[in-house]
Amino acid sequence: MQINIGTKDGEIYQTEAEPEGFVGKKIGEIFEGDVISLEGYELEITGGSDKSGFPMRKSIEGSERKRVLIGEGSGIRPEERGVRKRKSVRGNTVSTDIQQLNVRVVEEGSKSVEELLGDEDEE
Numbered sequence: 001m002q003i004n005i006g007t008k009d010g011e012i013y014q015t016e017a018e019p020e021g022f023v024g025k026k027i028g029e030i031f032e033g034d035v036i037s038l039e040g041y042e043l044e045i046t047g048g049s050d051k052s053g054f055p056m057r058k059s060i061e062g063s064e065r066k067r068v069l070i071g072e073g074s075g076i077r078p079e080e081r082g083v084r085k086r087k088s089v090r091g092n093t094v095s096t097d098i099q100q101l102n103v104r105v106v107e108e109g110s111k112s113v114e115e116l117l118g119d120e121d122e123e
Contacts, residue, residue: 003036005043005113006104013113019096027058027092030106038116040109047074048094048101056090056098063095 001019006012021035025045033041048056054065055075070076071084094101105113 001098002100004100004102005036005038005117006046006102007113008105008108011113013117015117019094019098022094022098022101023096025094027056033109038109038113040111041105041113042107043103044106045094046102046104048090048098050090050097051099054088054090056092056094058092060089060091061093062091063093063097065090 001017001022003015003017004012005015015036017036022031022045025031027045027047030042030044033039033043036043047058050056050065057068057070057074059073060066060068065088067086067088069084069086070089071082072078075087075089076085090098109116
């Protein structure tokens with residue numbers, strides 16, 4: 001599973017992690033960064049997408065894919081005001097089908113993200 005980590009200064013870092021550490025967590029949940037080698041960090045899940053590219057949506061309970069009528073937010077780009085479309089989206093719970101997970105830093109540790117993940121980017 002690919003993890004995209006957004007920092008407070010606007011930088012984005014990417015790393016790989018095993019999905020088993022995240023299964024069952026929901027969008028908005030805060031977890032310890034030790035799971036992805038970020039000791040001392042607290043991270044919040046902000047979204048993600050599955051293997052087929054369907055985005056996760058906070059308002060949909062569960063982990064399965066559903067076709068819902070949506071007018072704004074994740075999974076749609078409205079062409080006109082008031083237009084709603086039926087789109088396929090994933091629920092707000094992380095499962096093994098999730099390919100990419102987006103997280104943001106809530107509390108920083110003593111070392112920077114770049115220092116902790118720097119060795120992985122060089123490979």
